[in-house]
Amino acid sequence: MNRRGFLKLAGALPAAGLLPELAWAAERKTKNKTEASEKLVSSSKRQKAVVLIKLAGGNDGLNTLVPQRDYSQYAKYRSLAKVPEHKLKEFPLDNGMSVNPYMTSLRRWWEEGDLAWIQGVGYPHGVLSHFRSSDIWETATSAFEHSEIGWLAQVLPQYKQGLHGIILGEGLGPMAGKDCHTIAMQSPQVFLSQVDLVEDIQPTDRGSPALRHVVNIQHQLHDAGKQLREKMSNPQHLAGFSTSVLGRKLESVAQMILNNVDTAVYKVEHSGYDTHANQINVHNNLLFELAAALNSFGETMKQHGRWDDVIVMTYSEFGRRVQENRGGGTDHGTASVQLVMGGRVSGGRVFGENPRLKDLDGDGNLYMTTDFRAVYGTLASRWFGVNNPWSGFGAVPFV
Amino acid sequence: MLTFSEARHLVSRTGLGVEWDSVKKLEGLTREKAVEVVLNPAPAPIRPAPAFTPWHKLEPMRDISAEGRKDAWSIAQTEGKHLQGWWIAQMLLSSSPFIERMTLFWHNYFPSSIQKTLQPSLLHKQNLMLRQHALGNFRNLLKAVARDPAMLVYLDGYENVKGRPNENFARELLELFTVGSSEYGQADVKAVAKVFTGWGVDQSGNYVFNADQHDGSPVTVLGRTRAFSGDELIDMLVEHPKTSERLVERVWQQFVSGNRPDKLTVQSLAAQFRRADYDIKALLRAVFNSPQFWESSSRGTLVKSPVELLIGTVRMANYPRESIGEMVNLCRLMGQQLFDPPNVRGWLGGEHWISTQTLLVRASYLSKVSRGNLNRRVDTGLRLPPKNQQEMLEWMLAVPPVNKLPDIPGNRRLANALMLDPAFQVS
Numbered sequence: 001m002n003r004r005g006f007l008k009l010a011g012a013l014p015a016a017g018l019l020p021e022l023a024w025a026a027e028r029k030t031k032n033k034t035e036a037s038e039k040l041v042s043s044s045k046r047q048k049a050v051v052l053i054k055l056a057g058g059n060d061g062l063n064t065l066v067p068q069r070d071y072s073q074y075a076k077y078r079s080l081a082k083v084p085e086h087k088l089k090e091f092p093l094d095n096g097m098s099v100n101p102y103m104t105s106l107r108r109w110w111e112e113g114d115l116a117w118i119q120g121v122g123y124p125h126g127v128l129s130h131f132r133s134s135d136i137w138e139t140a141t142s143a144f145e146h147s148e149i150g151w152l153a154q155v156l157p158q159y160k161q162g163l164h165g166i167i168l169g170e171g172l173g174p175m176a177g178k179d180c181h182t183i184a185m186q187s188p189q190v191f192l193s194q195v196d197l198v199e200d201i202q203p204t205d206r207g208s209p210a211l212r213h214v215v216n217i218q219h220q221l222h223d224a225g226k227q228l229r230e231k232m233s234n235p236q237h238l239a240g241f242s243t244s245v246l247g248r249k250l251e252s253v254a255q256m257i258l259n260n261v262d263t264a265v266y267k268v269e270h271s272g273y274d275t276h277a278n279q280i281n282v283h284n285n286l287l288f289e290l291a292a293a294l295n296s297f298g299e300t301m302k303q304h305g306r307w308d309d310v311i312v313m314t315y316s317e318f319g320r321r322v323q324e325n326r327g328g329g330t331d332h333g334t335a336s337v338q339l340v341m342g343g344r345v346s347g348g349r350v351f352g353e354n355p356r357l358k359d360l361d362g363d364g365n366l367y368m369t370t371d372f373r374a375v376y377g378t379l380a381s382r383w384f385g386v387n388n389p390w391s392g393f394g395a396v397p398f399v
Numbered sequence: 400m401l402t403f404s405e406a407r408h409l410v411s412r413t414g415l416g417v418e419w420d421s422v423k424k425l426e427g428l429t430r431e432k433a434v435e436v437v438l439n440p441a442p443a444p445i446r447p448a449p450a451f452t453p454w455h456k457l458e459p460m461r462d463i464s465a466e467g468r469k470d471a472w473s474i475a476q477t478e479g480k481h482l483q484g485w486w487i488a489q490m491l492l493s494s495s496p497f498i499e500r501m502t503l504f505w506h507n508y509f510p511s512s513i514q515k516t517l518q519p520s521l522l523h524k525q526n527l528m529l530r531q532h533a534l535g536n537f538r539n540l541l542k543a544v545a546r547d548p549a550m551l552v553y554l555d556g557y558e559n560v561k562g563r564p565n566e567n568f569a570r571e572l573l574e575l576f577t578v579g580s581s582e583y584g585q586a587d588v589k590a591v592a593k594v595f596t597g598w599g600v601d602q603s604g605n606y607v608f609n610a611d612q613h614d615g616s617p618v619t620v621l622g623r624t625r626a627f628s629g630d631e632l633i634d635m636l637v638e639h640p641k642t643s644e645r646l647v648e649r650v651w652q653q654f655v656s657g658n659r660p661d662k663l664t665v666q667s668l669a670a671q672f673r674r675a676d677y678d679i680k681a682l683l684r685a686v687f688n689s690p691q692f693w694e695s696s697s698r699g700t701l702v703k704s705p706v707e708l709l710i711g712t713v714r715m716a717n718y719p720r721e722s723i724g725e726m727v728n729l730c731r732l733m734g735q736q737l738f739d740p741p742n743v744r745g746w747l748g749g750e751h752w753i754s755t756q757t758l759l760v761r762a763s764y765l766s767k768v769s770r771g772n773l774n775r776r777v778d779t780g781l782r783l784p785p786k787n788q789q790e791m792l793e794w795m796l797a798v799p800p801v802n803k804l805p806d807i808p809g810n811r812r813l814a815n816a817l818m819l820d821p822a823f824q825v826s
Contacts, residue, residue, distance in 0.1 A: 129515065131512075131514050131515065132515075132742075135741070135742060146742040146743060146744050148741055148742075148744075148746075148747050148751065163755075167756075170732070172754065172756055176754070177751075177754070178750050178751050178753065178754055180754070181754075181755045182754065182755055182756055183755050183756055183759065184756045191759075194759055194762075194763050195759060197762050197763060197766045197819075198758075198759065198762050199802070199819070201801060201802065201821065204801070206801075207699060207798060207801070207822075208657070208698075208699045208700040208798070208825065209657065209658075209700070209750070210657050210699065210700050210701060210702045210749070210750060210825045211699050211798060211801070211821060211822060211824075211825050213702070213750045213753055214702070214753050214758070214821040214824045214825065215801060215821045217753050217754065217755055217758050218758060218762075218821055220755050221755045221758055221759055221762075224755060276465050276468070276469075277465045277466075325465070327464075327465045329465065
């Protein structure tokens with residue numbers, strides 16, 4: 001169904017609260033705003049959202065985007081942990097790479113230009129420890145720096161006030177930092193039961209900086225609770241959403257977006273990517289789940305006219321070793337791929353260079369060709385429209 | 400003569416929870432006398448260690464197979480939780496909380512992690528070493544740290560051998576443990592790494608010097624050239640004025656105020672520390688007797704760490720506590736996973752302890768601790784000794800409450816309200 005068709009249908013929907021957004025989305029696309037719709041825009045609170053999906057454990061980039069043109073070279077390194085060549089016809093790209101055949105549910109997004117890939121992403125002197133490399137990715141530091149301040153904590157306080165991010169799961173990661181207002185929750189329902197305990201308190205200029213900070217954060221927290229209570233007390237079930245663990249989390253995210261929760265970033269985790277042994281089936285299953293959940297999410301956003309307001313991005317602490325190990329798995333590696341999806345993504349494109357399988361580092365890992373901070377910088381400047389802390393790393397024009 | 404509120408201040412900065420009896424013990428003493436009481440705690444027993452798989456068993460498992468590696472990982476995770484629980488129980492029950500706080504201070508100064516090392520037994524050993532030196536001599540402490548097996552693994556020192564240097568420990572020794580980033584260059588890092596080649600861990604998980612892996616050639620470090628021994632090099636780094644100044648700043652931010660101390664104060668305290676030949680107790684004595692420590696403007700300027708909040712609250716009034724396992728979990732959710740600091744710089748602490756997420760966990764915890772109590776009719780062992788509202792306020796909070804007090808009288812109700820006041824989060 002195209003947008004115009006849906007809009008007609010939407011007129012009959014009982015969810016009156018959603019109509020202003022729908023009208024606005026359709027108008028904006030046709031670049032033909034009427035006075036009436038402009039009025040609607042200003043009165044509705046459409047929040048744009050980035051949805052981060054952390055592929056925890058280290059996602060094998062080479063089996064996500066498989067070298068089709070260099071297949072013989074790839075197959076030399078992989079006898080057990082390889083995607084069969086004939087399967088690469090299912091989702092080929094135009095650059096000699098082919099998407100893992102278990103991700104074909106995303107093919108339509110690629111064809112419609114709403115899905116892009118970034119490859120060769122990493123940082124110089126890749127660290128092979130999960131913890132360190134996660135820290136590096138989440139704080140946008142180099143292999144030799146340490147920081148506790150997440151990369152989004154350097155962006156979001158410039159972008160908006162109030163609640164910056166919601167994490168479904170644990171660990172603030174990219175949104176860690178005292179000035180980044182982030183809440184982590186198992187689900188909105190569990191969060192609401194906890195936040196009831198927090199009383200409101202107005203920020204004050206009385207007392208020590210430490211006390212003022214506590215008061216300010218308590219105020220932020222109370223606001224977040226109030227907001228979620230108002231908007232999420234009775235979320236509608238989204239029929240047909242992918243039912244995997246990841247699917248459930250993305251369904252919660254979708255509900256929060258559709259209910260106009262005022263926050264800029266959501267983060268969920270998809271774990272199990274640390275595939276040291278018997279990788280092929282495990283990894284295919286993971287990618288299948290991922291693709292199905294992303295497809296449901298995109299579908300839902302599109303149906304509700306919110307696809308232009310969201311951008312989904314995956315990341316992982318590292319890729320995996322080019323040469324498989326003796327157990328049919330792969331050990332920790334370096335550069336890997338990122339997936340980006342959304343109505344405003346410059347999709348149907350692959351950014352970054354194809355992996356150079358003949359040119360590996362001393363550990364047998366790929367050299368990175370796109371710095372992950374260029375990806376962050378692009379989001380900072382082109383999505384959030386704020387000062388880019390990583391302008392020195394260039395940009396990847398995926399949005 | 401210390402007033403109640405001054406005695407409370409000293410206890411809150413040096414203990415775990417403002418225990419009524421500890422405050423009363425110091426009230427009426429002179430500052431100097433009270434500081435001596437704090438600095439000379441009676442030795443408290445250390446809880447028996449949980450069972451750990453020893454290094455010589457755990458380490459080779461990783462080399463056998465992928466399964467072996469997985470098993471070793473699981474063992475490290477389980478025993479790591481036991482180790483965290485062991486320290487939390489020790490902090491809950493110790494009669495000398497100041498020793499625990501100083502051990503935690505050094506753990507944060509010289510961090511090592513069960514996640515990087517995957518060796519809980521070595522981290523336990525390191526904790527015993529840190530508490531042994533906690534109030535001793537900084538020179539000896541640093542020499543012990545350099546030989547500590549957990550540190551040798553955490554900062555890859557055990558892989559630093561002649562011809563194949565690993566610079567990790569060398570860099571952090573210069574940058575974090577001693578002179579700081581302004582004082583050295585990459586050539587110094589390389590030279591220091593060379594000096595410590597051959598420092599390793601033997602079969603039984605103890606420090607060993609492997610002479611055949613040691614590169615004893617002369618090197619130049621911070622402009623001085625010679626064939627340093629590791630200990631000689633540590634002496635030189637300890638004696639560098641920046642080392643003591645940086646330590647003074649850390650002590651200050653831990654015990655006195657969240658604000659940076661002024662330069663003169665730092666230099667004067669650092670000079671006293673050097674004159675006392677790096678006696679840690681002498682430094683703390685000077686800090687606790689400084690006028691700034693006692694100024695009323697320094698009250699409420701420090702955010703309670705997760706450990707202070709979790710353990711201190713229970714100790715303070717003998718509130719019923721969560722299981723040890725749950726306290727380990729809460730400590731993690733509040734951002735202070737013991738034996739697993741975020742990185743080699745340790746926890747940033749201060750205002751960084753409080754984010755929307757961690758404050759939510761703090762509020763849930765405090766309300767559970769206090770509410771559970773109010774509903775229970777039976778005697779829980781809860782102790783709220785103050786006789787009136789004023790005494791309650793002075794005892795429970797470092798600064799006046801932000802919220803309005805409850806209208807209905809009663810110590811329990813008041814205690815619950817004060818625990819949920821923002822002022823309860825600061826010390």
